[in-house]
């Protein structure tokens with residue numbers, strides 16, 4: 001299929017909705033999609049590997065990345081900073097490959113300002129009760145942290161309207177299938193292709 005630039009896909013939604021799980025499952029599907037690894041100042045959780053799950057940075061290192069314009073977007077989330085390294089994303093798209101960012105809502109809205117042609121997908125929990133269950137089930141957060149994550153989650157769900165697509169994460173494989181369909185459809189959008197077929201029409 002003809003294409004010049006890759007798609008910038010932003011998968012966002014409240015913490016605990018399962019963005020990481022859905023992205024992980026999408027990877028298993030052997031799609032052509034590349035994954036952007038974020039930088040963060042939060043401590044690694046058990047089993048997380050530097051450079052695979054995140055680039056783990058000190059506050060000073062993160063500040064340095066902001067000052068040098070190395071981040072496409074960044075946000076403070078609960079008590080830590082999270083950001084998307086710019087270079088990998090820009091190079092991947094320029095090489096004609098699709099890239100997915102798994103980020104929280106403030107960051108997604110920043111990306112929308114610089115990349116309005118991106119594909120913005122909001123991953124939705126089936127209910128707030130289910131969302132709380134999932135965060136508690138992770139067993140990595142204290143009660144206070146869970147409460148603040150739930151407060152942020154409600155504010156985030158309010159911003160659903162700013163996205164192109166809403167995918168309910170009722171079941172991981174079903175959510176993955178919906179995302180794959182969205183990516184296929186977006187890659188066939190007339191607006192992204194019409195200039196590539198000009199010569200054919202003019203022949």
Ligand code: 5GP
Nearest residue numbers: 015038074075077082083084102103104107
């Ligand atoms: P966690 O600490 O659970 O890994 O992530 C907390 C939140 O930060 C999640 O909603 C996650 O999607 C988001 N996040 C991860 N990486 C980035 C990033 O690069 N930028 C932004 N804005 N949010 C991110």
